[in-house]
Amino acid sequence: GAVVSQHPSRVICKSGTSVKIECRSLDFQATTMFWYRQFPKKSLMLMATSNEGSKATYEQGVEKDKFLINHASLTLSTLTVTSAHPEDSSFYICSASAGLDYGYTFGSGTRLTVV
Amino acid sequence: AQSVTQPDIHITVSEGASLELRCNYSYGATPYLFWYVQSPGQGLQLLLKYFSGDTLVQGIKGFEAEFKRSQSSFNLRKPSVHWSDAAEYFCAVVPDNYGQNFVFGPGTRLSVLP
Numbered sequence: 289g290a291v292v293s294q295h296p297s298r299v300i301c302k303s304g305t306s307v308k309i310e311c312r313s314l315d316f317q318a319t320t321m322f323w324y325r326q327f328p329k330k331s332l333m334l335m336a337t338s339n340e341g342s343k344a345t346y347e348q349g350v351e352k353d354k355f356l357i358n359h360a361s362l363t364l365s366t367l368t369v370t371s372a373h374p375e376d377s378s379f380y381i382c383s384a385s386a387g388l389d390y391g392y393t394f395g396s397g398t399r400l401t402v403v
Numbered sequence: 404a405q406s407v408t409q410p411d412i413h414i415t416v417s418e419g420a421s422l423e424l425r426c427n428y429s430y431g432a433t434p435y436l437f438w439y440v441q442s443p444g445q446g447l448q449l450l451l452k453y454f455s456g457d458t459l460v461q462g463i464k465g466f467e468a469e470f471k472r473s474q475s476s477f478n479l480r481k482p483s484v485h486w487s488d489a490a491e492y493f494c495a496v497v498p499d500n501y502g503q504n505f506v507f508g509p510g511t512r513l514s515v516l517p
Contacts, residue, residue: 322505331493331507332447341477381446384506392505394439396446
């Protein structure tokens with residue numbers, strides 16, 4: 289139980305286009321999901337907290353107009369990188385919790401490359 | 404400042420040797436503590452977690468960790484390392500009320516020699 293599916297696993301896009309990444313909790317409901325960004329050989333940095341039915345909470349320094357987060361249902365959160373540029377290339381990971389006993393489950397990540 | 408530290412950036416051990424990865428946190432109260440492993444290009448897999456109770460926690464893949472309140476530490480151990488254990492290991496903390504986000508340590512990269 290407590291599986292989080294993230295899609296796509298890899299995406300290459302042209303500079304200036306937008307990319308949508310999906311994060312789904314497959315066997316549980318998640319009122320809160322988290323989006324992280326990981327730079328090469330670095331730890332995970334929290335970008336934003338996605339709240340079902342309300343606006344996401346962004347960490348300081350994260351552009352909310354560039355990284356659009358939508359949490360329309362209890363099992364789906366999406367991160368859209370708008371007008372992507374090469375510096376947005378990174379590994380993006382989402383996570384959700386099914387409750388105390390399960391801890392937090394992470395998606396498998398999305399490798400975004402902007403060319 | 405509140406933080407999670409992993410003093411060792413990179414550790415190399417021989418296959419079959421024992422392993423200890425260090426993790427320290429600086430929070431006033433005892434947070435929830437986790438260890439995750441990440442293989443290259445992959446997401447994170449939970450190895451074990453500590454919320455309360457027995458301070459020695461058993462996890463998957465033969466890993467264990469011991470919570471020491473006096474040292475604010477949660478070190479990960481394995482008695483005999485396998486080549487497949489080579490990966491990046493992250494200690495993580497949920498600082499207060501459950502439901503808040505993680506604070507990750509910087510990670511320790513483990514290399515295993517044949």
